[in-house]
Amino acid sequence: MGSDAMANLVELRNVFKIYSEGLESEVRALDGVSLTVQRGEFVAIVGQSGSGKSTMMNVxxxxxxxxxxxxxxxxxxxxxxxxxxxxxxxxxxxxxIFQQYNLIQTLTVLENVELPLI
Ligand SMILES: Nc1ncnc2c1ncn2[C@@H]1O[C@H](COP(=O)(O)OP(=O)(O)OP(=O)(O)O)[C@@H](O)[C@H]1O
Ligand SMILES: [Mg+2]
Structure with missing residues (x-):
């Protein structure tokens, strides 16, 4: 990872996520978002449905x-x-932890949790 030990854990600078850019159906899911999160910070992102929370988490x-x-x-x-x-x-x-769960249906809950450990 970055060599600068004092770097922000997370830093977004003027981030856009635009679906169907230029079309009439254009959606600006992220419209110039800047955010810094430092090590040890506990952050919650809140907003109405469709405001771009999942889009930002995916980035x-x-x-x-x-x-x-x-x-x-x-x-x-x-x-x-x-x-x-x-x-x-x-x-x-x-x-x-995904909004749509993204679990493997044929595995038990425990096996789903174990899977990334293997
Ligand atoms: N793949 C995609 N193609 C086009 N538009 C999309 C796509 N994914 C998300 N959007 C749009 O981007 C906007 C932000 O969606 P997003 O899922 O990030 O919102 P959210 O804040 O997570 O909402 P919720 O609280 O309902 O989970 C919405 O208008 C959504 O319809
Ligand atoms: Mg969401």
Whole structure:
């Protein structure tokens, strides 16, 4: 990860996520979001349905990339990371509980929890 020990844990700079850009159906799910989170901070993101919370979480979790803007994770520009490095971060650094659960139906609850540990 980034070499600067004092770097923000999470830093979004002017991040946009725009679906169907330029079309009449354009949706600005993220419209210039800037956010910093420091190590040890406990943060809740609240807002009405459709305000872009899941879109932002997907960017923070390296599951989606912004249309425009910068995302630094521990000081590292995530665009500079390879697929392999992103996979490692998703596996080791970021814990996600999805809104749509994303569980494997054929496994028990315990097996679903165990799966990432294997
Ligand atoms: N893949 C997509 N294609 C087009 N529009 C999308 C897509 N994903 C999300 N949106 C739109 O982006 C906006 C933000 O959606 P998002 O799911 O991030 O909101 P949310 O704050 O998580 O809402 P909720 O509280 O209902 O979970 C909404 O207008 C949604 O319809
Ligand atoms: Mg959501």
């Amino acid at each position: 923070l979790g390296c599951l989606d990339i912004p249309t425009r803007g910068d995302y630094f994770l521990e000081g590292t520009d995530v665009r500079e990371l390879t697929d392999k490095e992103l996979s490692r971060i998703r596996n080791k650094e970021i814990g996600f």
